[in-house]
Amino acid sequence: MKYGDLYKFPEGHPPSPYEFPVEIFGVGDVYLPAELQLFAVGWIEEAGFTTGAVPEEFIEALIAAYPDMIISDGTRGWHTCTLCEVEMPKVNWKGKPVEVTGHGHYLIQDEKAVYMAPALLLHYILDHNYRPPQVFIDAVINGRFLATEDLEVRQSD
Secondary structure, three states, X not given: OXXXXXXXXXXXXXXXXXXXXXXXXXXXXXXXXOOOEEEEOOOOOOOOOOEOOOOHHHHHHHHHXXXXXXXXXOOOOOOXXXXXXXXXXXXXXXXXXXXXXXXXXXXXXXXXXXXXXXXXXXXXXXXXXXOOOHHHHHHHHHOEXXXXXXXXXXXXX
């Protein structure tokens, strides 16, 4: 999947990188509350993205949220990093290894915006020097990570 940073999904788009809702709970499809707008961050697939340093507190927040605040993609399988072909990279932060799976995504809310970033985000930042947009960095530091219970469940047909 590739989306430009801060790509604005159409109103009503499910909180998923796919064009259709993902059934997470086994009882229905999940959506964001109607008043929230979904944006993409970090869906990089090839060279040419912004690089640079990020604040330590940003990395700390992502690591603290991983893996408990990763939203499942359903049964779409594992995503391998297209930049280095590593399937399940291990990143190191302050001497602590963190195994990052290519399955699922973060949802971070800041006011009415929700930013969706792939589970491989830590790998992209720490191993490929990717620098997300400042608005996203601020959201990770000051906003809140959404969990599945923050989403609306609609009954499947």
